[in-house]
Amino acid sequence: MAISARPDTVGQGQLLRLLRDEGPRSRAELGELAGMARSKLEAELVRLKQVGLVQEGGKAASRGGRRSTLVELSSFLHFGGIDLGATSIRVAIMGAELQVEAHVAEPMEIRRGPEQVLARAGELIEKLARDRGVQLTGIGVGVPGPVRFLDGMPVSPPIMPGWHEYPVRDLLARRFGCPVLVDNDVNVMAVGEHWGGVAKSVDNYLFVKIGTGIGCGIMIRGQVYRGIDGCAGDIGHINVDPDGPVCACGNSGCLEAMFGGAALVRDALAAARSGASPPLAERLAGKQAITPEDVGQCAAEGDPVAIGLIRNGGRRVGLVLAGLVSFFNPSMIVIGGGLAGLGHLLLAEIRGVVYRRSLPLATGNLPIVLSELGPSAGAVGAAVMISDHVFSIP
Amino acid sequence: MAISARPDTVGQGQLLRLLRDEGPRSRAELGELAGMARSKLEAELVRLKQVGLVQEGGKAASRGGRRSTLVELSSFLHFGGIDLGATSIRVAIMGAELQVEAHVAEPMEIRRGPEQVLARAGELIEKLARDRGVQLTGIGVGVPGPVRFLDGMPVSPPIMPGWHEYPVRDLLARRFGCPVLVDNDVNVMAVGEHWGGVAKSVDNYLFVKIGTGIGCGIMIRGQVYRGIDGCAGDIGHINVDPDGPVCACGNSGCLEAMFGGAALVRDALAAARSGASPPLAERLAGKQAITPEDVGQCAAEGDPVAIGLIRNGGRRVGLVLAGLVSFFNPSMIVIGGGLAGLGHLLLAEIRGVVYRRSLPLATGNLPIVLSELGPSAGAVGAAVMISDHVFSIP
Numbered sequence: 001m002a003i004s005a006r007p008d009t010v011g012q013g014q015l016l017r018l019l020r021d022e023g024p025r026s027r028a029e030l031g032e033l034a035g036m037a038r039s040k041l042e043a044e045l046v047r048l049k050q051v052g053l054v055q056e057g058g059k060a061a062s063r064g065g066r067r068s069t070l071v072e073l074s075s076f077l078h079f080g081g082i083d084l085g086a087t088s089i090r091v092a093i094m095g096a097e098l099q100v101e102a103h104v105a106e107p108m109e110i111r112r113g114p115e116q117v118l119a120r121a122g123e124l125i126e127k128l129a130r131d132r133g134v135q136l137t138g139i140g141v142g143v144p145g146p147v148r149f150l151d152g153m154p155v156s157p158p159i160m161p162g163w164h165e166y167p168v169r170d171l172l173a174r175r176f177g178c179p180v181l182v183d184n185d186v187n188v189m190a191v192g193e194h195w196g197g198v199a200k201s202v203d204n205y206l207f208v209k210i211g212t213g214i215g216c217g218i219m220i221r222g223q224v225y226r227g228i229d230g231c232a233g234d235i236g237h238i239n240v241d242p243d244g245p246v247c248a249c250g251n252s253g254c255l256e257a258m259f260g261g262a263a264l265v266r267d268a269l270a271a272a273r274s275g276a277s278p279p280l281a282e283r284l285a286g287k288q289a290i291t292p293e294d295v296g297q298c299a300a301e302g303d304p305v306a307i308g309l310i311r312n313g314g315r316r317v318g319l320v321l322a323g324l325v326s327f328f329n330p331s332m333i334v335i336g337g338g339l340a341g342l343g344h345l346l347l348a349e350i351r352g353v354v355y356r357r358s359l360p361l362a363t364g365n366l367p368i369v370l371s372e373l374g375p376s377a378g379a380v381g382a383a384v385m386i387s388d389h390v391f392s393i394p
Numbered sequence: 395m396a397i398s399a400r401p402d403t404v405g406q407g408q409l410l411r412l413l414r415d416e417g418p419r420s421r422a423e424l425g426e427l428a429g430m431a432r433s434k435l436e437a438e439l440v441r442l443k444q445v446g447l448v449q450e451g452g453k454a455a456s457r458g459g460r461r462s463t464l465v466e467l468s469s470f471l472h473f474g475g476i477d478l479g480a481t482s483i484r485v486a487i488m489g490a491e492l493q494v495e496a497h498v499a500e501p502m503e504i505r506r507g508p509e510q511v512l513a514r515a516g517e518l519i520e521k522l523a524r525d526r527g528v529q530l531t532g533i534g535v536g537v538p539g540p541v542r543f544l545d546g547m548p549v550s551p552p553i554m555p556g557w558h559e560y561p562v563r564d565l566l567a568r569r570f571g572c573p574v575l576v577d578n579d580v581n582v583m584a585v586g587e588h589w590g591g592v593a594k595s596v597d598n599y600l601f602v603k604i605g606t607g608i609g610c611g612i613m614i615r616g617q618v619y620r621g622i623d624g625c626a627g628d629i630g631h632i633n634v635d636p637d638g639p640v641c642a643c644g645n646s647g648c649l650e651a652m653f654g655g656a657a658l659v660r661d662a663l664a665a666a667r668s669g670a671s672p673p674l675a676e677r678l679a680g681k682q683a684i685t686p687e688d689v690g691q692c693a694a695e696g697d698p699v700a701i702g703l704i705r706n707g708g709r710r711v712g713l714v715l716a717g718l719v720s721f722f723n724p725s726m727i728v729i730g731g732g733l734a735g736l737g738h739l740l741l742a743e744i745r746g747v748v749y750r751r752s753l754p755l756a757t758g759n760l761p762i763v764l765s766e767l768g769p770s771a772g773a774v775g776a777a778v779m780i781s782d783h784v785f786s787i788p
Contacts (some may be wrong), residue, residue, distance in 0.1 A: 229720060
């Protein structure tokens with residue numbers, strides 16, 4: 001059988017991902033890593049060079065004999081990552097091996113609607129690309145709401161008025177002339193943390209984002225699980241108190257209505273105004289606003305009201321996660337998003353509740369840890385997602 | 395390349411499962427269904443005949459020309475299914491196509507411990523096999539607690555004292571001289587309902603068992619998801635009321651401590667003794683005991699206390715399921731187990747809460763239905779599980 005007769009797109013994708021994740025390699029190393037015979041490897045590399053995806057690199061370190069030439073991903077490959085948050089835009093441009101080449105973030109309210117937000121995100125990434133003189137090979141996008149992954153449109157996203165069924169993917173694909181994928185922000189964060197963060201070796205895990213809202217990325221057997229309608233992981237709207245405050249989704253007592261950036265600021269403002277917390281009142285008087293960071297700082301300085309707000313929030317998140325641990329039995333939980341900055345106090349409370357409230361078998365070896373990539377998890381994950389996609393169709 | 399040089403075990407498994415699920419087929423039909431070339435098909439069938447897994451059957455219906463011979467699974471294939479409940483043993487013997495050939499059920503308390511329960515289950519299935527003069531090809535077992543699937547041992551099962559790390563699989567495999575697989579009862583029920591019940595065409599769904607306890611089988615992409623330690627789906631110990639009664643697991647306010655067969659009987663007894671429900675008191679006086687069925691009958695007769703017990707229970711189950719729907723976004727929820735017999739009243743309450751409390755996107759097309767296989771879901775699923783296993787290693 002002539003091995004080189006037909007291109008093996010699965011094998012090509014595997015080679016491209018290997019070069020992305022392991023860096024430049026000699027043909028001998030590549031063949032070994034991919035479990036691919038030399039003749040077949042050479043045939044696929046020829047094809048990948050023809051379409052401009054790989055190139056010959058420098059020389060490998062000497063092994064005694066003649067030094068072999070390394071194969072590497074083309075230096076023309078550049079991926080864009082756009083992470084749209086409730087109150088921010090963060091964009092990054094990454095090289096073929098997903099090293100960050102340039103990035104920028106700025107405040108932006110997602111509720112200004114898709115035209116304005118996408119125009120600004122497009123400008124930012126276009127400028128980064130132009131400044132470096134590069135063309136984008138693909139763009140990954142994360143948005144803070146449920147997305148129908150197949151057509152890249154948000155669907156009834158509670159905190160994104162005006163975005164329902166807006167063609168985010170097609171609009172950006174037209175503007176940049178390259179493939180674009182759009183997903184829920186927690187899904188891309190889960191991908192990012194799995195690719196290059198604390199969940200690197202972990203194939204079944206939960207990435208819990210606690211930002212303005214609360215969501216959860218689910219990774220099963222190394223792949224994002226999106227559910228039947230693409231809205232799996234929407235844990236911010238799990239009920240934690242039937243008598244709790246009304247949520248943006250219309251129900252009352254949702255986790256997100258009780259904790260998360262928006263709820264924490266609401267409760268901190270109330271504590272400042274009522275005089276219950278003099279340190280919070282002082283900050284409010286100083287700048288006419290309170291942020292989650294202010295609550296964290298007041299807690300660090302020992303203000304019992306601020307400490308209580310964080311502890312109560314952590315307890316509620318912990319109760320929801322304890323239920324999910326009983327249901328899903330993951331091998332790790334990663335906590336990310338803006339409020340992960342509240343650090344140990346929040347984490348300790350979450351851990352305490354989960355370890356106390358789930359079955360021993362499920363928590364015997366369950367690390368609950370902070371995201372390693374922090375604020376860049378989303379943009380990195382979006383780039384991983386789009387590079388996986390581009391590499392699967394060479 | 396000589397196609398018949400090496401046996402293709404994946405292809406063989408596919409052929410065996412096709413013959414199990416579709417019944418006797420002509421070679422032409424089989425080749426088409428399996429997408430397998432005629433020469434390869436013939437080579438694999440020769441091998442499967444040699445090891446006694448398939449046989450020539452009758453003639454196919456005429457298509458005009460010569461009538462072709464059908465291929466079918468060997469009539470020597472028989473699978474055993476053992477479904478151990480908290481208070482019952484149910485065993486069945488199935489033929490190669492999983493048609494039930496014989497079955498029997500009797501009351502048995504799982505807490506009598508593994509020696510006594512497994513001895514009795516073994517006797518029952520041995521007698522069924524002896525009476526029909528058959529040898530078992532494999533046995534599947536479901537038990538009401540978490541199981542380490544790889545070695546077939548229960549692990550810290552809350553309602554199964556004495557069963558922790560007991561070698562259920564190895565003991566039965568030795569006794570019957572055939573492969574045995576052991577799994578949590580809800581997992582085998584989920585497999586059964588997916589193979590031959592209401593979830594036949596559904597690959598991502600939840601099977602919720604409400605029996606003495608409450609558990610959940612999770613099917614993802616057509617396969618049981620067991621979690622990292624094999625205890626996924628343990629939703630009976632999700633907290634629903636921090637001030638609720640103490641559970642067998644040691645925590646308080648678990649779903650299972652609030653509803654399920656054991657809790658329902660406890661609450662019904664209290665209502666009978668306090669005089670709150672005269673119909674329940676009457677039944678208690680008549681036979682010195684109350685069963686979940688009694689509560690169902692009193693509710694059907696209009697007793698407001700019995701109705702309230704079922705509604706409250708349904709609401710609590712619904713709240714937990716609403717959270718899981720937000721998290722997992724399944725395409726169907728099937729309700730089974732003994733208390734599914736409470737029927738419409740329970741189902742209506744569960745549906746109401748789930749539809750009201752989950753995001754519209756996740757419930758827009760989410761059937762919540764009763765199990766079609768009912769009490770036999772477990773034994774059927776156990777036989778499907780073991781036949782899948784046997785067919786994957788011919």
